[in-house]
Amino acid sequence: MKQSLQLKLGQSLTLTPQLQQAIKLLQLSTLDLQQAIEETLESNPLLEREEEAALEQAADDDGNAPGENAVDFSEPESNTAPDSSDDLPVDTRWEDLIPSSAPTSSGPSGDDYNFDDRDSNPDSLQTQLQWQLNLTRFSDTDHAIALALIDSVDSDGRLTQTPDEIRIALDDPDIELDEVVAVLHRLQHFEPTGVFAQDLRECLLIQLRQMPLDTPYRETAGALVSRYLDQLASGSDIRSLARRLRCDEDTVSGAVALIRSLDPTPGASLNSEDTEYIVPDVFVRKVNGHWRVELNPDIAPKLCINNQYTKLMEKGHSDGDRSFVKDNLQEARWFMKSLQSRNETLLKVGSKIVEHQRQFLEVGEEAMRPLVLSEIASQIGMHESTVSRATTRKYMHTPRGVFELKYFFSSHVANVGGGETSSTAIKALIRKLVQGEDQRKPLSDSKLCTLLEQQGVTVARRTVAKYREQLNIAPSNERKRLI
Structure with missing residues (x-):
């Protein structure tokens, strides 16, 4: 074949940088959007928050004269500390006169003290067990065995290895199986009650044994767990279990209730993850008999253009400075326009969802209507993929709770x-x-x-x-x- 050059005209769909940025912001969740805004504020000097711009404008209007909140840097009348013990009051401490170099916000009274940092890392189950181990008297050998047992406990407080497997893993010929079992029995008295059990039956029996002796139905519950736990799980009749235990039905019913009050996974309560709070993007409330849809104003700060930098383009600065300001100004305007487009899309989608699912807001889940993405897309004049991005990881606050926008779409x-x-x-x-x-x-x-x-x-x-x-x-x- 002979190679040749040809000119050809055609039309194709291309994504401009502005459109790519708008699509990226639309599919971000609330937390990701706030992070993207912070990164843009740090990288673009022409973009700033409106409240910061208002403060700068107020400062310019007031001038440089010191006001009530201004800091006076003039020399004080006296800046010398007493150098003689005769000039000190009787109860004066040295720390009260000489400033300390230590930070003043180390305690709860400090302005910068963050309670979230103190509570952000809750203790795990292994940490709690090791803390209790340090308060228990053990020999060096038993302490090593106890550490191996703690390491083999899963998040529910259940042992993942048998005592014989732990003995082999210790690789010490002087340690016998009876010694491992003895340490295990002592560890089974640790909190939370029921840890270090090998199965569900042993976990329930440990909790029953540590109850007071006068606990009602304690003995009958222990017999049920030891002999008929499988029958309890399969739903055997009370009458048949009472006949096997040779007691009355009321006693068996009380024992079953006691067993249900036990915790089958005692370690799960200590391994709970940090609570993640959902910030809704859309609020829905009923005002004068009509449902109103509003955007959450707190999901993103209000942005504006810094006027001081835009004035640099009008002044006679170098070409490099003007080019830098021009590029950042265009980028800031694109970013603000993309944020506005995101808000408008969320408001359109949320309004149409409320319009279709009004019965759900009035009655509940039983009145939920079938809804698909293409139906909303055709009504607001957008592509189905755009509606999908606008409803993913976006949440709506309603009188019935907070729901993801995807929740309102169903077959x-x-x-x-x-x-x-x-x-x-x-x-x-x-x-x-x-x-x-x-x-x-x-x-x-x-x-x-x-x-x-x-x-x-x-x-x-x-x-x-x-x-x-x-x-x-x-x-x-x-x-x-x-x-």
């Missing part, structure tokens, strides 16, 4: 009368039916299908099973309770 199921019901509404109906069922005879998936059909919702049994699993609801045979 639909056809009804008997030809209508449609959202999957969220069906899940709410299933949860309501399960909560009102007879615990002696839980509702099966087939029975749930029948009850939903009576309410006008036709779904298959496997669909009910899928929704039930998504709601973390156990099957009917596992939901049976001992009454």
Whole structure:
């Protein structure tokens, strides 16, 4: 083939830097957006907060004359400390006269003391166990065994290795299995009660043994856990368990209630992660009978252009200075315009969601309507991908709680009368039916299908099973309770 050069005209869609920046800001969450704004404020000198600009303007209007809040740097009348002990009062301390070089905000009374820094790193389960170990008298060998046992405890407080495996891991021929078991029994008295158990049965027995001897139904509960824990999990009848233990049904019922009050994962309470607070992007409230959608004004600071730098373009400075100011000015304007575009898109999407899901705000989850992204996109004149970015990791504060915008979009199921019901509404109906069922005879998936059909919702049994699993609801045979 012969190579040649040809000119060809055509049209293609390209993403300008401004459009790329707008898309990037739109898909950021609230925390990521605040971080991006801070980084832009640090890199672009022409961009500043409005409150900072107002303070600078007020300072310019007042001039350089010192006011009430101005600092006076003139020499004081007397700046000498007493150099004779005769001039000191009787109860005066040396620290009161000579300033200390130590920071003054080391205690709670300091202005810069941050309580979040003090509580930001909670102690883990291993830290708590090692602290209790340091308060317990052990020999050097037993202390090494105890450290190995603590290292083998998982986040729930359960042992991940057997005592024999721990003995082998210590690689000390002088340590015997009985010694490891003896140290283990002492560690099982540590807090929280129930740690260092090898399985659920031992965890429950440890908690029962450490209860006072006069605890009601303590002995019967220990017998149930030791012999019939599997039968308790499968939902055996109270009458059959009472017959096996040769006691009355009331005693067995009290023992079952005592077992349910125990903690199967005692270490989980100490391994809780830091609480992450959600900052809503949109507020929805009812005013005079109408639902109003508003943006959260605190998610992003109000920005403006620094006038002092823009004046440099008008003055006779070098070409490099004017070029620097011009580039940063254009970048600042693009950034502010992208933020404005993001806010407008969020407001449009949030308003349309409230318009479609007004019944959810009035009634609850059972009134949730089916909604897809393309339906909102066609109504606001945007692409479906734009709506997807605007609803990902964005939250709406409603009188019924804080929800992600994605929560209001769900698939639909056809009804008997030809209508449609959202999957969220069906899940709410299933949860309501399960909560009102007879615990002696839980509702099966087939029975749930029948009850939903009576309410006008036709779904298959496997669909009910899928929704039930998504709601973390156990099957009917596992939901049976001992009454």
